[in-house]
Amino acid sequence: MEIRRRDFFKLSGAMVATTLIKEDKTAEAAHAPEVSEDAYGCLIDTTLCIGCRKCEEACNERHKLAKPEESYDEMVVLEKERRPDETSYTVVNKYYPKNVGTLTWQERPTFVKFQCMHCFDPACVSACIVGALTKSPDGPVSYDVAKCIGCRYCMVACPFQIPAYEYHKALTPEVRKCTFCFEYVKDGGLPACAQVCPREAIKFGKRKDLLQLAKSKIKNYPGKYVDHVYGEHEVGGTSWMYIASEPFEEIGFPKLGTDAPARLTESIQHAIFNHFAAPIGLFVTLAGVMGFSNFYKNGKETKD
Ligand code: SF4
Ligand code: SF4
Ligand code: SF4
Numbered sequence: 001m002e003i004r005r006r007d008f009f010k011l012s013g014a015m016v017a018t019t020l021i022k023e024d025k026t027a028e029a030a031h032a033p034e035v036s037e038d039a040y041g042c043l044i045d046t047t048l049c050i051g052c053r054k055c056e057e058a059c060n061e062r063h064k065l066a067k068p069e070e071s072y073d074e075m076v077v078l079e080k081e082r083r084p085d086e087t088s089y090t091v092v093n094k095y096y097p098k099n100v101g102t103l104t105w106q107e108r109p110t111f112v113k114f115q116c117m118h119c120f121d122p123a124c125v126s127a128c129i130v131g132a133l134t135k136s137p138d139g140p141v142s143y144d145v146a147k148c149i150g151c152r153y154c155m156v157a158c159p160f161q162i163p164a165y166e167y168h169k170a171l172t173p174e175v176r177k178c179t180f181c182f183e184y185v186k187d188g189g190l191p192a193c194a195q196v197c198p199r200e201a202i203k204f205g206k207r208k209d210l211l212q213l214a215k216s217k218i219k220n221y222p223g224k225y226v227d228h229v230y231g232e233h234e235v236g237g238t239s240w241m242y243i244a245s246e247p248f249e250e251i252g253f254p255k256l257g258t259d260a261p262a263r264l265t266e267s268i269q270h271a272i273f274n275h276f277a278a279p280i281g282l283f284v285t286l287a288g289v290m291g292f293s294n295f296y297k298n299g300k301e302t303k304d
Contacts, residue, residue: 033137035120040139041207046244048201051111055193059090062192086164089178090115095251110251116162116178118239121260127157139239140180214243236260
């Protein structure tokens with residue numbers, strides 16, 4: 001997500017306005033709770049995905065999102081790298097292998113489904129000064145439109161460029177992102193995407209079991225997978241994880257460190273609010289958050 005100057009000043013203006021009326025709301029930008037041992041997760045095996053887009057369609061239908069102009073049978077959209085937006089909580093992208101060798105399965109393109117990673121210590125939750133985003137100990141990061149003031153700090157803070165905003169709605173815009181289908185999962189249901197996937201490329205379950213599954217696949221098929229479970233440690237761990245046959249930075253993933261960016265956004269925010277800094281301090285804060293987010297995005301913060 002490219003942050004333009006105009007957007008920066010819009011956001012900064014919102015921040016100043018918010019400060020004037022919400023100086024005492026800092027406490028609501030709370031730490032995420034500890035994730036439970038039995039928290040839910042999903043594991044995506046990109047080697048199984050065939051790019052059929054059934055997951056996109058199922059998600060769109062379950063959440064009654066606006067229908068895309070082109071049908072889900074239209075595969076040409078996969079040629080363009082997309083990000084989730086307010087009409088698509090999840091998108092599938094296609095990546096071509098960089099080093100084509102002998103005729104092996106590795107020569108096929110890799111399809112990658114993206115959605116909210118449901119981070120353990122989410123930057124979006126930390127950045128939200130009114131507590132509209134919350135992390136459940138069960139895994140999902142949920143959004144409460146009734147609390148949202150439309151400041152869009154969550155969009156700036158997310159290292160995966162996930163939250164989207166309904167700019168086209170003048171009166172009732174919302175932040176939109178994958179819900180983990182928690183409204184179904186909490187009653188024993190499945191995420192629509194995992195339920196529909198014809199290749200079982202998306203496995204839903206307890207995160208700890210999925211991590212074991214990922215590691216055993218990597219161990220049992222050493223030539224097939226790179227030795228990396230994306231999301232095991234990135235940004236402090238995420239509820240959604242991936243395994244793949246090539247380095248993740250070659251298939252659309254940002255190279256991130258193991259510290260949660262939430263720690264920085266939160267500590268800057270708390271310092272500013274607690275000491276009643278002048279509005280100019282808030283401009284600096286936001287610039288810092290944006291810079292930090294871009295720093296992550298550009299893959300410079302890595303401990304690998
Ligand atoms: S991926 Fe972004 S939107 Fe999702 S939980 Fe993490 S920080 Fe929040
Ligand atoms: S978990 Fe639900 S909301 Fe998230 S991508 Fe899958 S179907 Fe969409
Ligand atoms: S439904 Fe499964 S196989 Fe089809 S694009 Fe989505 S993840 Fe890939």
